[in-house]
Amino acid sequence: MHPPSSSRxxxxxxxxxxxxxxxxxxxxxxxxxxxxxxxxxxxxxMLEARPDCRVxxxxxxxxxxxxxxxxxxPFGERAVVRRARFDRIAEVVAEVIDDTNxxxxxxxxxxxxxxxxxxxxxxxxxxxxxHDGPLDMRMDRSxxxxxxxxxxxxxxxxxxxxxxxxxxxxxxxxxxxxIVAARPLRSTGELAKVVADAVPAPARRLGHPARRTFQAIRxxxxxxxxxxxxSLDQAIDLLLPGxxxxxxxxxxxxxxxxxxRFRHAVTGGCECPPGLPCRCGATPKASxxxxxxxxxxxxxxxxxxxxxxxxxxxxxxxxxxxxxxPEERA
Ligand SMILES: C[S@@+](CC[C@H](N)C(=O)[O-])C[C@H]1O[C@@H](n2cnc3c(N)ncnc32)[C@H](O)[C@@H]1O
Numbered sequence: 001m002h003p004p005s006s007s008r009x010x011x012x013x014x015x016x017x018x019x020x021x022x023x024x025x026x027x028x029x030x031x032x033x034x035x036x037x038x039x040x041x042x043x044x045x046m047l048e049a050r051p052d053c054r055v056x057x058x059x060x061x062x063x064x065x066x067x068x069x070x071x072x073x074p075f076g077e078r079a080v081v082r083r084a085r086f087d088r089i090a091e092v093v094a095e096v097i098d099d100t101n102x103x104x105x106x107x108x109x110x111x112x113x114x115x116x117x118x119x120x121x122x123x124x125x126x127x128x129x130x131h132d133g134p135l136d137m138r139m140d141r142s143x144x145x146x147x148x149x150x151x152x153x154x155x156x157x158x159x160x161x162x163x164x165x166x167x168x169x170x171x172x173x174x175x176x177x178x179i180v181a182a183r184p185l186r187s188t189g190e191l192a193k194v195v196a197d198a199v200p201a202p203a204r205r206l207g208h209p210a211r212r213t214f215q216a217i218r219x220x221x222x223x224x225x226x227x228x229x230x231s232l233d234q235a236i237d238l239l240l241p242g243x244x245x246x247x248x249x250x251x252x253x254x255x256x257x258x259x260x261r262f263r264h265a266v267t268g269g270c271e272c273p274p275g276l277p278c279r280c281g282a283t284p285k286a287s288x289x290x291x292x293x294x295x296x297x298x299x300x301x302x303x304x305x306x307x308x309x310x311x312x313x314x315x316x317x318x319x320x321x322x323x324x325x326p327e328e329r330a
Pocket of ligand 1: 038041043064087115
């Protein structure tokens, strides 16, 4: 059974939407790439706020693409939607610019990482410990490896390493051994129960005991962290001077990568000792709009609980030519 394909069923409240719109309010006219389109909530808000911009929306999930396509249809040619993984961002942007004979460049890129509420809520997709369904968790359902493969085919040590690496789960070894002993597991309900039973009773009081394990398996199934650093680098390289890249992450593994790649863009990869002039000739590509990550306010979290764990980071592409013009240096 396939999930419903109507945007009415794809209810996802975009996180920090006003902040995102405000951060893109200064970027030059051009294309804003929404690399994680979901239901198109951020994309619609950006299209409304910036009539001089167009949006390229990318998502690897066919359901999201259908829903966002319907939602963005009223914007006509200002919204172009493509199903792809965001590690193909540079290629997709080049194709769209070519297909539309556009002479505009990229003024912004947004990454709103992870999964959407409808993906989690649809048991059939197999992402959630709260809804029983098949062990799937693939955002892109044309890919071969699903959660069932990770859970039923990995050796215990490999499974424990995956759970630990992608979720910092303290009881990763106990959980992995319990999963291996209970195999084959066929449903999210079975997996959630095996994990919950493997966790010591006091730890079961700290939120749902299977939350971290489900997150780790989802990240492994979708190669979420493996492709993130390169995708962020590609996004920053695409930006026009003054263009901005915003990344919103929802767990520490994602945020560490965003922080590191944004810092790399800001330093140009310079590794000269701090406090001394740079001698390695590194050229910064971007500057921090804010050095620290931003979080949601209590009011935002109350209105949209998904915002609770968000960390938003943003960098702006440097205009090297302006910095070289004498009048701009004065
Ligand atoms: C948090 S939701 C985005 C919600 C969206 N901002 C909105 O307003 O509805 C994340 C979306 O990114 C997609 N996604 C996650 N990783 C991806 C990747 N590597 N490539 C393409 N899409 C991805 C997911 O399928 C999901 O639809």
